[in-house]
Amino acid sequence: MKENKKFSIQNVTKIFSQRVLLSKEEFKAVDDVTLEISLDPPEIFGLVGESGSGKSTLANIILQIIYPEVGKIYLNSKNIADFEITEFMKHIQPIFQDPFDSFDPMKKTDFFIYETIKNFNIAKEKSSIESLINESLKNVGLDYKTVKGKYPHEFSGGQLQRIAVARALVVHPLLLVADEPVSMLDASLRISIVNLFKELKEKHNLSVLYITHDLSTAYYISDRIGVMLRGNLVEIGNAKEILDEPLHPYTQFLKESVLEPDPTKKKITLEESEEQRMTVISEYQQKGCKFVNRCPKATDICKEKEPGYYSIKDRKVKCFLYENFK
Amino acid sequence: MALLEINKINAYYIHNIQKTRAVENVSLSVEDDEIIGIAGESGCGKSTLVKTIYGAIEPPLYLENGSVIYNFKNSNSNANITTDNIPLFWWKKISYIPQASMNVLNPVRKIKKFFENLWRAHSQDLSFKNYQKLLSTHLEHLGLSVNILEYYPHQLSGGMKQRVIIGAASLFHPELIIADEPTSALDVGVQLDVLRLLLKIQKESKNTIIVVAHDMSVMANFCTKIAIMYAGNIVEIGKTQDIFSHPLHPYTKLLIDSLPKIGDKRGLKGIPGSPPDLVSPPSGCRFHPRCPYSFELCKKVAPMMKEFSPGHQVACHLLERGESNERK
Numbered sequence: 246m247k248e249n250k251k252f253s254i255q256n257v258t259k260i261f262s263q264r265v266l267l268s269k270e271e272f273k274a275v276d277d278v279t280l281e282i283s284l285d286p287p288e289i290f291g292l293v294g295e296s297g298s299g300k301s302t303l304a305n306i307i308l309q310i311i312y313p314e315v316g317k318i319y320l321n322s323k324n325i326a327d328f329e330i331t332e333f334m335k336h337i338q339p340i341f342q343d344p345f346d347s348f349d350p351m352k353k354t355d356f357f358i359y360e361t362i363k364n365f366n367i368a369k370e371k372s373s374i375e376s377l378i379n380e381s382l383k384n385v386g387l388d389y390k391t392v393k394g395k396y397p398h399e400f401s402g403g404q405l406q407r408i409a410v411a412r413a414l415v416v417h418p419l420l421l422v423a424d425e426p427v428s429m430l431d432a433s434l435r436i437s438i439v440n441l442f443k444e445l446k447e448k449h450n451l452s453v454l455y456i457t458h459d460l461s462t463a464y465y466i467s468d469r470i471g472v473m474l475r476g477n478l479v480e481i482g483n484a485k486e487i488l489d490e491p492l493h494p495y496t497q498f499l500k501e502s503v504l505e506p507d508p509t510k511k512k513i514t515l516e517e518s519e520e521q522r523m524t525v526i527s528e529y530q531q532k533g534c535k536f537v538n539r540c541p542k543a544t545d546i547c548k549e550k551e552p553g554y555y556s557i558k559d560r561k562v563k564c565f566l567y568e569n570f571k
Numbered sequence: 572m573a574l575l576e577i578n579k580i581n582a583y584y585i586h587n588i589q590k591t592r593a594v595e596n597v598s599l600s601v602e603d604d605e606i607i608g609i610a611g612e613s614g615c616g617k618s619t620l621v622k623t624i625y626g627a628i629e630p631p632l633y634l635e636n637g638s639v640i641y642n643f644k645n646s647n648s649n650a651n652i653t654t655d656n657i658p659l660f661w662w663k664k665i666s667y668i669p670q671a672s673m674n675v676l677n678p679v680r681k682i683k684k685f686f687e688n689l690w691r692a693h694s695q696d697l698s699f700k701n702y703q704k705l706l707s708t709h710l711e712h713l714g715l716s717v718n719i720l721e722y723y724p725h726q727l728s729g730g731m732k733q734r735v736i737i738g739a740a741s742l743f744h745p746e747l748i749i750a751d752e753p754t755s756a757l758d759v760g761v762q763l764d765v766l767r768l769l770l771k772i773q774k775e776s777k778n779t780i781i782v783v784a785h786d787m788s789v790m791a792n793f794c795t796k797i798a799i800m801y802a803g804n805i806v807e808i809g810k811t812q813d814i815f816s817h818p819l820h821p822y823t824k825l826l827i828d829s830l831p832k833i834g835d836k837r838g839l840k841g842i843p844g845s846p847p848d849l850v851s852p853p854s855g856c857r858f859h860p861r862c863p864y865s866f867e868l869c870k871k872v873a874p875m876m877k878e879f880s881p882g883h884q885v886a887c888h889l890l891e892r893g894e895s896n897e898r899k
Contacts, residue, residue, distance in 0.1 A: 295758040401845035402613075431612035431785060436829045437841030458758065465831035465839070488833050502759040504788035506830040508811045513766050513792050 250285040250321050252337075252420055252452070254278060257316030259302055272529035274302040275313070276476035284321070284419045287452040289442060291467030291484060293460055293499070298473040300456045304424045307454070308339050320419075335365060338413035340423040344405035348397040354405075355392050358382075358412045365416050381411040384449070385441060403434030410441060414449070421445075421453045427462060439466050460503050464488045472496045475528050475535040482560030492562045495536045534564070542566060572642045574747060574779055575601035575624065580637030582616075582623045585630075591849045593619040593632075595803045598876065601747075604777045606770075608794035608811075610787060612846050616803040617783045618670065621749045624781070625667045626657030641665070643746050662693040666740040668750040673732035676724040682735055683720040689739055706742065713738050713768060730761035734768060741772045748772075751783045766793050787830055791815055796882075799823050802847050802857040805876070809883035819885040821862050856888065864889050 259275040276299075282290045294300050305311045307318065309325060318325045325333060341347045348354060358378045368374045379389040385407040397405060406426060413421055423442070427435040439462050445451045457463050463470060467484040472493065480493040491497045504512055528535050534547045546565055555567040582594040593616040601607055609617045619632065628634050634654060641652040643664045652660065661667075669675060676685055690702045697705070707717050715734055724732060733753065740748055750769065754762040770793065773780050782794060790797050790811065797814045799807040799822065807820040818824045825842045844861040847853050853860055859869040866888070874886040 295760065403845055431846070432787060433612060433826055433829055433842040434845065435841070436831065436839050437843075439831075440839070440841065460759075461831040461833050464833045465836060485836065499759060500833065502763050503833060504759075504763070504786075504792045505832060506788040506791045506815070506827065507832070508791045508815050511792050512763065513770055 249283060250419075251281050251283050252321075253281040253319045254303075254307070255317050255319070257303070257306060257313045257318065259299075259306060259311065259313045270530075273476045274529075275299045275306065277316075278303060278473075278476075278478050280471055280478060280481060282420065282452055282454060284452050285450065287446045287450045288468040289446055289453045289455055289466050291463035291470040292454060292456045292473060293458065293463050293470060294473035295499075296458060297475070299476040300458075300473050301424055302476075303473075304339075304422050304454070304456055307422055308337065309333065331365060335416045336419045338416060338418040338421055340406070340409055340413060340421055340426045342425040343429050344402050344409055345397065345429075347409055348405060350397050352396075354395055354397055354400065354408055355389075357408070358415055361412050361415055367415065377415055378411075381414045382408070384414055384445070385411045387411065401434070402430050403438060406430060406438055407441065410438075410445075414445075414451075419452060421451060422456070423453055424456045425458070426455070428457065428459065435462065436465075442466055460488060460499060461505075472499070475531075477535055477563060479536070479563045480560065482558075486558075486560065492557065492560065492567060493536075493564050494540045494542050494566070498539065573600040574603050574642055575599075576640040576642070577601075577624065578638050578640070580620075580623060580639065581635040582619050582628070582632060583635055584619075584632055589850055592803055592852055593849055594623065595852075596873075597637075597803075597805050599798060599805060599808070601779055601781065603746075603779060604773075605796055606773060606780045606782060606794045608790040608797045609781065609783045609800060610785065610790050610797055611800035613785060614846055614849070615800045616849070617785075617800050618751055620800070621667075621751055621781060621783055623654065625665060625749055626654045626661075627667070628654060641747075662689065662740075662745065663743045664745050665747045665749070666743075666745045668736055668740050668748065668753055670751045671756060672736040672751075672753070673724075673729050673756065675736065676732060678724050680723075681720065682722055682724070682727075685735075686720065686739060686742070689742065694743055709742055710738055713741075713772070728761075730757055730765060733757065733761075733765050737765070737768055737772070741776070744776050744778070746778050747781070748778060749781045749783075752785070753782065754789060755784065755786065762789075769793075787827065799826070802852055803849055804857060804873075804886065806858065806887070807883075807885045808876075809885075813880070813883050817883075819879060819883070819890055820858075820887050821864050821889065822858050825863075856886075868892075 257275055257278050258273055260271050261274050262269050262271045282288060292300050306313050320336060348357060355378060359374060362368055362374050362377055368377055382389050382392060387407055392408065427438050430438060442453050443466050446453060455467060464484055469482060470484040470487050471478050471481040474495050480487060480496050487496060488500060491500050531537060533549050533551055537543045537547045552563050552565045554561045554563050557567055577597060577599040579596055579598050580594060581596065584591040584593055597620060609620060611617050623634060624639055639654050686706055710717055715738055754765050757765060769780060784790060794811050797811055798805050801822050807823050814823060815827060818827050829839055829841050831839060842861055847857060855871050856869040856874050859865040868888050874888045876884045876886045878884050879890060
C-alpha cells in the first residue's frame with residue numbers, strides 16, 4: 246500500500262538547560278510534539294502561539310539546526326537524520342523573519358540565488374543558471390532585470406522577502422519552513438507575501454509551515470492550524486474550525502486578545518484585568534497543564550496531571566474539559 | 572484653542588548633500604482630551620513627525636520651515652513655547668514613550684534609580700518626600716506593585732517594563748503623551764493590557780495621547796481620530812469611525828481592504844508596488860505610481876488637504892474632481 250506523502254514529527258522534545266548558581270534548571274522548549282504536514286496534496290500548516298511558546302525552536306528542529314533530545318522526524322517515512330544534509334535541504338527550505346538580516350549587505354542580491362544553485366549542483370553552465378534564476382524570480386512576481394546587480398539595501402522589505410522565497414524555490418523543495426515571514430513587513434506588503442504562499446501551494450505543489458503570532462493572517466492562509474503553548478501543542482485541526490470556534494481555553498484567550506481592524510468591535514475597556522501574569526520560566530516548570538494559572542476554567546486535576554489529547558471530529562485538543570467527548 | 576498646532580512643517584534628514592524628505596508640508600491640530608493615531612508604513616515619516624512635535628530635533632534631523640505651537644493650560648510662563656524651548660517642559664507637560672521603550676531602562680540600575688533620576692532632572696521643585704509619596708500612589712494607582720522599584724530591568728517581563736515606562740511618562744501628569752509604537756513588540760494578550768493602561772490614564776487625567784503605530788487594528792480599537800501618513804505627507808485625517816467606514820483616499824481604502832480578519836477567508840489584495848524612497852520622492856501626489864485611479868494631474872501637482880465632511884480631511888485630486896463634477 247502506498248502511503249500519502251507527508252512530513253511527520255513524532256513525539257519531539259527539546260530540553261534547554263539553564264545554570265542557576267550551582268543547580269541546573271531544565272525546561273522543555275518543545276514538549277512531546279506530534280504533528281503531520283501533508284506534502285501531496287500540499288497544505289499550508291499554520292503554527293501559532295505567543296512569543297516563548299517554542300514555535301521557532303520547533304522550526305529549528307525541523308531544519309536540523311538544532312537536534313531534539315527525544316523523538317523522530319520523518320520525511321516520506323525516512324528519518325531526516327539519515328539524509329545527507331544537501332539532500333535534505335533540497336526538500337526543505339527556510340524563510341526567515343527579517344529579510345534584511347538574511348542577505349549579506351555587501352553582496353549582490355542575485356548572487357544568493359546563484360550561490361544556492363552552485364551549492365546544490367543544479368546547473369553548471371552560466372546560461373542555464375541564469376535561466377533558472379529568471380524562472381524562480383518570475384514565480385515570485387519579480388523581474389530578473391530589476392534584481393540583477395543590485396544590493397539588498399536597494400530593495401524594500403517586501404521585495405527582499407520575495408527574493409528570499411525565490412532563492413528557496415530554485416531547489417524545488419517539498420516544504421517551506423517560514424518563520425514569521427511577514428512580521429517585519431508593512432501591512433500593505435504583508436498580504437501580497439501571504440498571497441504568494443497561497444499561489445505557490447496551488448501552482449507548484451509546495452507545502453508551507455507558516456509560523457506566526459498573528460492569528461488573522463494564519464486564519465487567512467492556513468488549511469490547518471496548530472496552537473502552541475509553552476512547548477505543548479494544545480489544539481490542532483482545521484484552521485477555520487479552530488478559529489471560528491476555539492475549544493481550548495488558551496486558544497479562546499488568544500482569539501479574545503486579537504484586536505480587529507474594526508472600530509465597531511472595540512476590545513479595550515476600562516475593566517480591570519487579572520494583573521501579574523506568571524513569568525515565562527515558571528509556566529514552563531508548571532506541572533500538569535501549562536495554562537492552569539491563567540485559565541478561567543481550571544480545576545484541581547489540571548494542576549496535578551497533564552491532559553492528554555482528546556479528539557473532537559478532526560480536531561485534537563489537549564484539555565481535560567473535553568475528556569468526556571472521547 | 573487647540574492644544575497643539577502644527578503648521579506646514581518640513582522636517583528633513585540631511586547627510587552631506589543628500590536630503591531625505593521625511594516629513595513634508597504636514598499640518599495637524601491636536602485638541603484637548605483626545606487620542607489621535609498616526610498610521611502609516613515604516614519609513615513614511617511617522618516617527619520623525621512625533622520627534623519634531625516632542626522637540627527632539629537633533630542633527631541630522633532639521634526642521635526646515637513651519638512651526639509647532641503648544642498651548643498648554645496653566646503654564647507658568649507666558650512666553651511662547653516652541654520647539655526650541657520645549658525641552659524645559661519635557662515630562663511635565665509633554666512626555667514621550669519611544670519605540671522599543673522597554674530597552675531604555677539601564678540594565679545595571681534598579682527601577683528606583685530610574686525614577687529618581689527622572690525626578691532630579693525634571694522636577695526639582697518637588698521635595699524628595701513628596702516625590703516618593705507621588706511615586707508610590709501613582710504606581711499603585713496604575714496597578715503596579717511598589718516592589719518593582721527594587722528590581723533590575725532584566726527581572727521584569729517586556730509588558731511590565733513597558734508599564735514602568737508608561738508609569739514614568741505619566742508621573743507628572745503631562746498634558747500630552749506621545750507613544751511611538753507602544754505595543755509592537757508585545758504579545759497579543761499583553762498588548763491589550765498595555766493599551767488598557769494607557770486608556771485608563773487618558774480617561775482619568777483627560778490629557779491627549781498621540782499614538783504612532785503601523786497596526787491598523789490598534790488604531791481602530793484605541794484612537795478617537797486617525798491621521799494616515801504616506802511617504803512624508805498626511806493624506807487623510809478623520810474620526811476613527813469615518814476612516815474605517817468611509818475611507819476617501821485610495822491609499823487608505825486599499826490599506827483597510829488588505830487587512831485580514833478572523834472569520835473572513837475571502838481573497839485579499841495587497842497594494843501593488845512599494846513605498847517610494849524619500850530622497851527623491853515622486854512628483855505630484857506621492858502615491859500616484861501605486862494608485863490604481865491616478866490620472867495626469869496627479870503626476871504634476873501635489874494635492875492639498877481639503878475638508879470633505881466635518882472633521883474629515885483628505886488630500887486627493889480624485890475627490891476634488893468628483894466634487895466639482897457634482898457641482899456642475
